[in-house]
Amino acid sequence: MLRAIGERLLSVIPVLLGISIISFFLVRLIPGDVVSSILGQDFGDPELEAQMRAYFGLDQPVWQQFTVWFSALLQGDLGTSMRTGRPVTTEIFELFPATLELALAALIVSIAISIPLGVLSATRRNGPLDSVGRIGSLAGLSLPNFWLGILLVLVFSVQLGWLPSGGSSPFAPTWGHFQYLVLPAVTLGASLAAITFRMTRSSLLEVLGEDYVRTARSKGLREGTVLTRHALRNALIPVVTVIGIQAGALLGGTVVIEQVFSWNGIGSLVIRAISQRDYPLVQGAILFLAVFYVVVNLVVDILYIYLNPRLRHK
Amino acid sequence: MTTPTMTIPTQRKPLRLKRMRKRSAQAERSLFRILLRDKVGLAGGLIVVVVALAAVLAPLVAPYDPTAMSEWRLSSPNSVFLLGSDEAGRDLLSRSIYGARTSLTVSITVIACAAIIGVTLGLLAGYYRGLVDNIIMRFMDVLFAFPTLLLALAVVAALGTAIENLILALVIVFIPTFARIARSAAITLAQEPFVESARAIGARDSYIVFRYILPNALAPIAVQVTISLAYAILVEASLGYLGLGVQPPAASWGAMLASGKAFVEISIWPSLVPGVCIFITVLGFNLLGDALRDSLDPRLRSQA
Numbered sequence: 001m002l003r004a005i006g007e008r009l010l011s012v013i014p015v016l017l018g019i020s021i022i023s024f025f026l027v028r029l030i031p032g033d034v035v036s037s038i039l040g041q042d043f044g045d046p047e048l049e050a051q052m053r054a055y056f057g058l059d060q061p062v063w064q065q066f067t068v069w070f071s072a073l074l075q076g077d078l079g080t081s082m083r084t085g086r087p088v089t090t091e092i093f094e095l096f097p098a099t100l101e102l103a104l105a106a107l108i109v110s111i112a113i114s115i116p117l118g119v120l121s122a123t124r125r126n127g128p129l130d131s132v133g134r135i136g137s138l139a140g141l142s143l144p145n146f147w148l149g150i151l152l153v154l155v156f157s158v159q160l161g162w163l164p165s166g167g168s169s170p171f172a173p174t175w176g177h178f179q180y181l182v183l184p185a186v187t188l189g190a191s192l193a194a195i196t197f198r199m200t201r202s203s204l205l206e207v208l209g210e211d212y213v214r215t216a217r218s219k220g221l222r223e224g225t226v227l228t229r230h231a232l233r234n235a236l237i238p239v240v241t242v243i244g245i246q247a248g249a250l251l252g253g254t255v256v257i258e259q260v261f262s263w264n265g266i267g268s269l270v271i272r273a274i275s276q277r278d279y280p281l282v283q284g285a286i287l288f289l290a291v292f293y294v295v296v297n298l299v300v301d302i303l304y305i306y307l308n309p310r311l312r313h314k
Numbered sequence: 315m316t317t318p319t320m321t322i323p324t325q326r327k328p329l330r331l332k333r334m335r336k337r338s339a340q341a342e343r344s345l346f347r348i349l350l351r352d353k354v355g356l357a358g359g360l361i362v363v364v365v366a367l368a369a370v371l372a373p374l375v376a377p378y379d380p381t382a383m384s385e386w387r388l389s390s391p392n393s394v395f396l397l398g399s400d401e402a403g404r405d406l407l408s409r410s411i412y413g414a415r416t417s418l419t420v421s422i423t424v425i426a427c428a429a430i431i432g433v434t435l436g437l438l439a440g441y442y443r444g445l446v447d448n449i450i451m452r453f454m455d456v457l458f459a460f461p462t463l464l465l466a467l468a469v470v471a472a473l474g475t476a477i478e479n480l481i482l483a484l485v486i487v488f489i490p491t492f493a494r495i496a497r498s499a500a501i502t503l504a505q506e507p508f509v510e511s512a513r514a515i516g517a518r519d520s521y522i523v524f525r526y527i528l529p530n531a532l533a534p535i536a537v538q539v540t541i542s543l544a545y546a547i548l549v550e551a552s553l554g555y556l557g558l559g560v561q562p563p564a565a566s567w568g569a570m571l572a573s574g575k576a577f578v579e580i581s582i583w584p585s586l587v588p589g590v591c592i593f594i595t596v597l598g599f600n601l602l603g604d605a606l607r608d609s610l611d612p613r614l615r616s617q618a
Contacts, residue, residue: 018456029472138604142597144548144568146555147589150575158579252463256552260575270464271556274471286468290460297459 001312004305012298016291020073023287024066027279078284083276088284091269096288098168099265102188102258103250105181109189110196111243115236117193118200123227125205133197140194145253149187149260156183166262184261188253192246199242204235237307244300248293355605361598369414376408381563388581398583401573406587412565413588417595420477420560421546424484429539431485432492437523437531439493440500451497454490462487462545463552470558477560484549488542495538499531506530533610540603544596551592567592 053059057068072079078088121133157165168180207213208231216226255267262268266285273281305311368375377396384403391398397407435454439447457465469483503509504527512522553559554568562569567588574584 014452015455015459018453019459022456022460023468026468026472029469138600139593139597142544142593142600144551144555144571144589144592144596146552146568147571147592150571150578150585150589153575154578154582154585158582248461252461255463255467256555259556270467274467274558282468282471286460286464289464293461294459 001305004311005302008298008301012294015294019287019290020070023283024069027283079280081281082278088281091281092266092285092288095265095269097171098263099254099267101171102184102254102263102265105185106188106192106250109185110192114193114196115200118197119204122201122204137194137197140191143191145187145191146256146260148190149257152183152187168263184257184263188257192249195246196239196242199239203238204231207231207235240307241300241304244297247296251289251293352605354601358598358601358605361594362602365414365595365598366418368411369418372411372415376411378405378408380404380409380412380565388577390581390583397587400584401577406583409565409570410587410591413567413570413591416560416564416566417547417550420481420550421543423481424488424546425539425542427485428488429492432489433496433535436493436496437500437527440497441504441523441527454493457486458490463549466549466553467558470553475558475561480559484546488546491542492538495534496531499534500527503527503530537603537607537610540599540606544599544603547592547596
């Protein structure tokens, strides 16, 4: 097991390196010149231009720019925001907790909906509940999450007036704070639940057809015991992987959902940075989210190795 | 020694090709029949056909010019505006029909390009293995490491919001999935006896890959194309909603929802109509994809 974990850990290194290279060159893809797009109408003043170029190190050869940028990156320095003049890392870490809060809340919502429904659907296969679940999950997969958000705002904010249509407040364990969290978390969670539901259902169906389940039944165990002690334990292993893969959808989703609900997190930060052409901030935030995603997947894979008895005892 | 090996293939090849062709024609027929029997899949196919027709025939079926403004702003559905009007007094029905055109143009172009590039890379990686495989797949891993929407967002942010850039961004995002599927199919197929015998008779690698491996790998690729189309429409709509998709005044469902949301307390129609369009179109592709997968997966077929 340790060997498998070690191999998985090592496999992350080239991916992280690749992510950094792509993030670096992304900003250099900008048509024309970063300097010209920052200076805007002041462009044309050769002295100012040269100053800016030297300031961003753009007068150096590309590989040298990369080594400078990369060694700074290794020391946790992502540069400074062009708009605020503050370090990019400060900007990111200030808003990351809000995004993490939203993502975790969404994950809880999605698990709370999908796993119980998936189990009920699989154990009552082809029954009315199963049909509702399958149609519902296909609808959920096809629903643009931001539109679901708009619909929820329409019902719960505009029509009923129960919840605020958007905004956020600093974290506090009070209703004043959580009222902002409910709609975005449900929106994001519901769209993720569709995938987890399908996975839970099909995985459990497969396991329920296995010989050891038949053995457990034929030795007279109650159906509930068969389900919880024999079937579910194995059926949920692939579900863990799916939840891990969803971390990506979750992070991408927060970008849009934060925008719908004016939730002040990294997603809003990225969109703001893009519209303000704050390139170091765009670069830093995207790099940060991609690395975070890789780390989450790494943890999930290790968890998978641990949970799967066949891999654990290897 | 050389003569027998020369004569056997020339005798056997046309036979095999004929048989393969016959078999694939049978497969197509039965696939079509299964699809016809699968009511849900059929419904999905119908939805896709209707939306595609609306997109192609937009100038003929749309009642108005999608960019024509009027003084009836944010009106509810009435005899003039069948689905209401938006904040600039433009007809929501006409804009939605043209929105289908934008959405399908972008997503079909994207998936076609991504599938061609991704499948080629995947076949090469799976057929040659070794260094080629390593280089290609490590690069795919890196692209896969970015959350889909975020990577598209980053490329559009860097290149600008022209439609070509939007398409390029989405192509990059969708390539790795196709590469992975084609690769795993190629690995399995490369060990099949018919590929081995093709190699034994001295067929060129490119001939083997495109005539023997690709046709047999088409089933999972077709399923992935359908599902990816659904996903591409969603990602395009999300980018449109964020203001990074096709730029106004051109009609795009995502952008329509973004501007509609600002007026949600005055009129619900601009927030409703484009969303329903996205939902139905994506649902159509998903239903079709599900039906295709079920009919192509023999395990599932025997269960049904």
